[in-house]
Amino acid sequence: MSTEPDPIEGSDTPDDSAGPGDIAVRVVNNAAQDIGAFIRSQREAAQVSLRQLSQLAGVSNPYLSQIERGLRKPSAEVLAQIAKGLRLSAEVLYVRAGILEHRAESAVRDAVLVDTVLTERQKQVLLDIYDSFCRENQQNTGEARSDHPTDFDEEKTP
CATH class of the missing domain: 1.20.5 (Single alpha-helices involved in coiled-coils or other helix-helix interfaces)
Incomplete structure (x- = not known):
């Protein structure tokens, strides 16, 4: 039985024994969790079920569930499909996933991009x-x- 933490659930504290590859894996896994949690919160705010969103986005229900739980990191194409299903800007999801760099801070821009109406x-x-x-x-x-x-x-x- 391994005593090492699951890479997805790894602690946020730096590990002196972790090499650059381990740190990169941890960063990717944290990004997967962050985007998944964000997608879930937006889906719930829009009052859309997991099944409905999977149909709207054209991805399988199990795959979308894995994305929301941070087990899978979606591609830019899948993020665009999810954004369309949630009526969000794909840019918001790209920034959250680390695909695009965040523009200058703007509460107005952020509010418009996450608006579901x-x-x-x-x-x-x-x-x-x-x-x-x-x-x-x-x-x-x-x-x-x-x-x-x-x-x-x-x-x-x-």
Whole structure:
């Protein structure tokens, strides 16, 4: 009988005897648990059963269960299918799974991406508008300190 912890349930404390390969396995396993728990919480928030989501996402019920329990790490394609089934942005799942790097912190962006009422298209349009306003404000803030008028300032003057 082995006294070593299960790699999925490994402790968060560093092990001096762990080599780089062991640490990499632990990181991957933690990511699998994190994405699985997130998918489960989003599924429950959307009041969708495991069976319903597996049908919506086009993956088997046992496989989805393994993902939610952190036993399997889904591919980007499977994450996209799950996101579609949950009406989430695939970007949210990619970031949670460590496939994409998280953009600058934004509570607005995060709220829009996890909203279960909006469609993917609506989320994208809303985020595009939000990003446009943010860029415009950054430009205006920088240019407002200089003597150069901005296009935005010209629009405001009658």
